[in-house]
Amino acid sequence: MKISNRVLDMNFSPIRKLVPLAHNAEKKGIKVYSLNIGQPNVVTPDAFFEGLAKYDEKIVKYSDSQGIDILIDSFIKSYKKWDIELSKDEILITHGGSEAILFALMAICDPGDEVLIPEPFYSNYNSFAKIACAKVVPFLTTIENGFHLPPKEEIVKKITDKTRCILISNPVNPTGTIYTYDELKMLAEIAQEYDLYIISDEVYRQFVYDNIAYTSFMYMHDMLDRIILVDSISKHYSACGARIGLVASKNTKLIKHILKLCQSRLCVSTIEQCAAANLINTLDSYIEDVNTKYKSRRNLMYDYLKRIPGVVCDKPGGAFYMLVKLPVDNTEKFAEWLLTDYSYDNMTIMIAPASGFYATEDLGKNEVRLSFCTNIEDIENGMIVLTHAIEAYNSLEK
Numbered sequence: 001m002k003i004s005n006r007v008l009d010m011n012f013s014p015i016r017k018l019v020p021l022a023h024n025a026e027k028k029g030i031k032v033y034s035l036n037i038g039q040p041n042v043v044t045p046d047a048f049f050e051g052l053a054k055y056d057e058k059i060v061k062y063s064d065s066q067g068i069d070i071l072i073d074s075f076i077k078s079y080k081k082w083d084i085e086l087s088k089d090e091i092l093i094t095h096g097g098s099e100a101i102l103f104a105l106m107a108i109c110d111p112g113d114e115v116l117i118p119e120p121f122y123s124n125y126n127s128f129a130k131i132a133c134a135k136v137v138p139f140l141t142t143i144e145n146g147f148h149l150p151p152k153e154e155i156v157k158k159i160t161d162k163t164r165c166i167l168i169s170n171p172v173n174p175t176g177t178i179y180t181y182d183e184l185k186m187l188a189e190i191a192q193e194y195d196l197y198i199i200s201d202e203v204y205r206q207f208v209y210d211n212i213a214y215t216s217f218m219y220m221h222d223m224l225d226r227i228i229l230v231d232s233i234s235k236h237y238s239a240c241g242a243r244i245g246l247v248a249s250k251n252t253k254l255i256k257h258i259l260k261l262c263q264s265r266l267c268v269s270t271i272e273q274c275a276a277a278n279l280i281n282t283l284d285s286y287i288e289d290v291n292t293k294y295k296s297r298r299n300l301m302y303d304y305l306k307r308i309p310g311v312v313c314d315k316p317g318g319a320f321y322m323l324v325k326l327p328v329d330n331t332e333k334f335a336e337w338l339l340t341d342y343s344y345d346n347m348t349i350m351i352a353p354a355s356g357f358y359a360t361e362d363l364g365k366n367e368v369r370l371s372f373c374t375n376i377e378d379i380e381n382g383m384i385v386l387t388h389a390i391e392a393y394n395s396l397e398k
Contacts, residue, residue, distance in 0.1 A: 092246060097201060140360070225251045237279050326368060
């Protein structure tokens with residue numbers, strides 16, 4: 001039986017594909033520390049569950065395809081705190097940020113069109129593009145430059161008559177880099193000069209450290225008709241499983257067309273939307289506390305990594321990841337070996353090989369993405385395991 005080329009051309013998630021190996025290791029009694037995935041361990045705010053308890057309908061009905069009013073209104077109020085003005089006709093509620101990006105790409109790309117993305121990038125961007133029958137065209141950022149953007153001419157030379165948009169995350173998944181105002185302004189100028197959209201994935205916006213200045217693309221007031229904002233409650237409020245996100249734009253014509261895609265899947269979970277709408281009542285102290293926790297965990301992981309001979313890493317300014325260059329020949333093999341053949345004091349770790357975060361073949365083969373949104377003990381033990389594992393792996397005959 002035939003399988004579509006669309007699916008055959010897709011890769012398995014570099015973040016999740018090692019899970020079966022981790023399960024097998026756990027069955028052997030080995031403790032596996034998961035540093036591969038951005039699943040926060042901080043408690044979801046009480047406001048979410050209070051909102052859930054308020055749902056008293058006797059029938060769980062379809063909701064509006066655009067999203068329920070109280071949730072949209074709560075997002076509008078939340079954005080005002082960031083000096084971002086949005087109205088109801090500029091917002092669509094989606095099944096997480098993932099659906100928001102997919103719908104945005106489907107709305108602006110025809111088969112064969114191109115999406116310009118700085119690499120390394122969130123691995124599912126590649127999958128979303130393939131589902132939309134578009135092609136990812138990467139331009140390189142490097143660890144030596146803190147994964148900041150290259151000069152304008154390096155980006156522009158990648159543009160063709162098929163290019164439809166620039167897609168970025170800021171802060172960046174998987175590197176934690178925060179783009180400066182000047183970098184975003186450069187991308188804005190490119191978008192205007194070459195008639196492109198910009199899809200701005202800002203799901204980590206609340207996690208910025210060290211008093212680094214943060215700029216949303218929604219502050220680029222002279223080109224808001226080109227900006228497609230993607231957001232989600234998953235990371236902001238440690239509610240990844242709720243699958244509540246949004247796509248927003250001042251380009252209401254585009255939003256009306258994306259609504260067709262929302263209507264095709266009927267609606268987002270009515271109950272989850274009601275619960276998420278109450279998150280506007282989360283105390284500011286919750287966000288401040290989570291931010292402090294992640295900064296402390298980042299510092300802990302970074303300090304350990306800097307002491308491991310041969311490791312190269314840059315301290316991330318935001319999000320809760322860092323992309324790290326390891327002194328091993330191949331991190332795909334190393335990541336599997338950690339789960340199938342290695343343990344230290346009956347412990348091992350699961351990491352995300354970085355090749356899956358690049359579109360260019362052969363890049364990222366000695367890099368990994370590590371997540372520091374888990375607890376202090378897991379980070380400490382994970383770093384101890386990694387230190388000994390690198391030495392043991394490099395002593396093997398290959």
